[in-house]
Amino acid sequence: MMQYRVLVTDRVHPLLLKGLESRGFAVDYQPDIRLEEVIDQIPDYSGLVINTKVKAYTPLLNRAKNLRWIARLGSGMEIVDIPAAEARGIRLISTPEANCQAVAEHALGMLLCLFRNLCRADRQVRMRQWQREANRGIELSGMTVGIIGYGHTGPAFGHLLEGANVKVLVFDKYKQHLKLPPRYLQVPDLESIQREAGIISLHLPLSPETKYLIDADFIQACRNPFFLVNTSRGSMVRTQDLVEGLRSGKVRGACLDVFENEFPERFSTEEGKCYDALYGFEQVVVSPHIAGWTHESLRRIAEVLLAKLDHLAAELNY
Numbered sequence: 553m554m555q556y557r558v559l560v561t562d563r564v565h566p567l568l569l570k571g572l573e574s575r576g577f578a579v580d581y582q583p584d585i586r587l588e589e590v591i592d593q594i595p596d597y598s599g600l601v602i603n604t605k606v607k608a609y610t611p612l613l614n615r616a617k618n619l620r621w622i623a624r625l626g627s628g629m630e631i632v633d634i635p636a637a638e639a640r641g642i643r644l645i646s647t648p649e650a651n652c653q654a655v656a657e658h659a660l661g662m663l664l665c666l667f668r669n670l671c672r673a674d675r676q677v678r679m680r681q682w683q684r685e686a687n688r689g690i691e692l693s694g695m696t697v698g699i700i701g702y703g704h705t706g707p708a709f710g711h712l713l714e715g716a717n718v719k720v721l722v723f724d725k726y727k728q729h730l731k732l733p734p735r736y737l738q739v740p741d742l743e744s745i746q747r748e749a750g751i752i753s754l755h756l757p758l759s760p761e762t763k764y765l766i767d768a769d770f771i772q773a774c775r776n777p778f779f780l781v782n783t784s785r786g787s788m789v790r791t792q793d794l795v796e797g798l799r800s801g802k803v804r805g806a807c808l809d810v811f812e813n814e815f816p817e818r819f820s821t822e823e824g825k826c827y828d829a830l831y832g833f834e835q836v837v838v839s840p841h842i843a844g845w846t847h848e849s850l851r852r853i854a855e856v857l858l859a860k861l862d863h864l865a866a867e868l869n870y
Contacts (some may be wrong), residue, residue: 558599561585561606562625568601568854575858575865591615601625601857608632613640621864623857626651626844627704628785630758643868645860648704650852651844656708658843659753659783662807666779666837667692693717698749700742700765701756702727705783709753710736721745746774751781758785768793777804783843786811795829798836805835809843 555578560569563583572579577599582589590606594616602608603625613619613636620642622632627648637644665671668689676683695718699706702724710720710733720736723745730738739745745752752774756762766780766789780803782789791812797803808830813823830836 556598556620557596558601559585559590559593559597560601561590562601562603564601564625565850565854567851568857571854571858572599572861575861587612594619599623602631604628604631606631608637610636613637613642616640616642620868621645621861623647623861625853625857626849628757630785643864645857645864647853647856647860650856651846651849652704652708654846654849655705655783655843656712658809658839659705659709659781659807660712662783662809662837662839663751663779663781664692666805666807666835669834671837672834695719695750696721696748697751697753698723698745700724700745700752700754701784702730703755703757706753706755709755721749742770743773746770748775749778750776751779753781754784754788756784756788758787763787764790766790766794768796771797771802774802777802779803779805779807781807783807783809786814791830792826795826798830798833805837806833807837809839810841814841 555576558572558577558579560579560581561583569579569581580597587606591612594600594612595618598618598620600608600616600619600621601623608622608631610633613633619640622637622642622644624632624644624646627646629644629646632644634644669687673683673687676687693716697713697718698721699710700723702722706722706724710722713720714733718735721744722730722732722736722738723742724730732738754765756765764787766782768790771793780789780794789812794803794806798806811827813819816827819827831838
């Protein structure tokens with residue numbers, strides 16, 4: 553019986569490696585492998601497990617003569633040329649349901665951190681400064697939250713808000729007649745979010761349609777100043793326009809786990825200035841793309857991926 557080879561290109565839970573091996577795969581675990589090395593080695597493999605650093609675009613796919621499936625850890629299929637992969641008969645797996653809870657909790661945590669000035673207060677107390685009045689915060693209760701995108705993380709984030717006495721507006725261009733909890737309202741367009749929401753949270757995949765969704769025009773069209781939460785993809789927000797929105801007060805604050813450029817060592821001079829300005833705002837909370845990065849989600853991703861692979865194996869007669 554032929555043994556199929558699988559290349560795993562990023563850190564995964566040991567459960568995934570053991571699960572692949574127990575299913576008869578020969579597993580090459582190379583979490584530090586570079587994209588160029590993957591492209592060089594890919595003809596040897598029938599399965600490929602990737603994360604953000606490995607882009608399954610034309611240079612890789614052209615050499616993937618034996619590749620039968622690609623599994624994406626977590627969410628974000630923008631790292632795969634989907635039409636090209638499908639044209640070659642390569643099946644695709646992703647696991648967005650596995651880390652949506654982690655992302656939702658992170659988004660809420662960042663928001664509460666911003667509202668209650670926790671980053672600044674933490675720094676001050678460690679410096680033996682006791683400034684209570686200067687750190688008086690605001691409450692989430694009574695606000696209107698606009699959730700843009702209602703796939704996996706959008707509902708998870710909304711669920712966490714249910715006890716907070718907020719009004720939730722949901723907009724998803726591709727989903728109609730959603731069954732929503734009380735105090736939720738599905739709205740027909742982005743303009744409804746821009747008119748009413750005091751908090752706007754993005755839960756979308758990156759695509760040509762969503763790139764730079766939040767730009768100067770979007771910000772200017774919002775009726776009231778708002779707080780922005782982005783735990784999706786950095787390129788949904790034009791960073792320079794966000795900086796200008798923060799300067800003008802049209803954006804009251806931002807919680808950002810993702811950025812247009814997530815490699816500080818590669819910043820151009822202009823990018824460096826832009827990010828220095830962004831990081832200089834007290835009303836901005838940032839983290840290094842870790843919203844979905846928990847010990848629990850690492851295991852759940854492995855479990856979900858294996859379950860989906862079992863379903864796929866039945867179709868492919870593995």
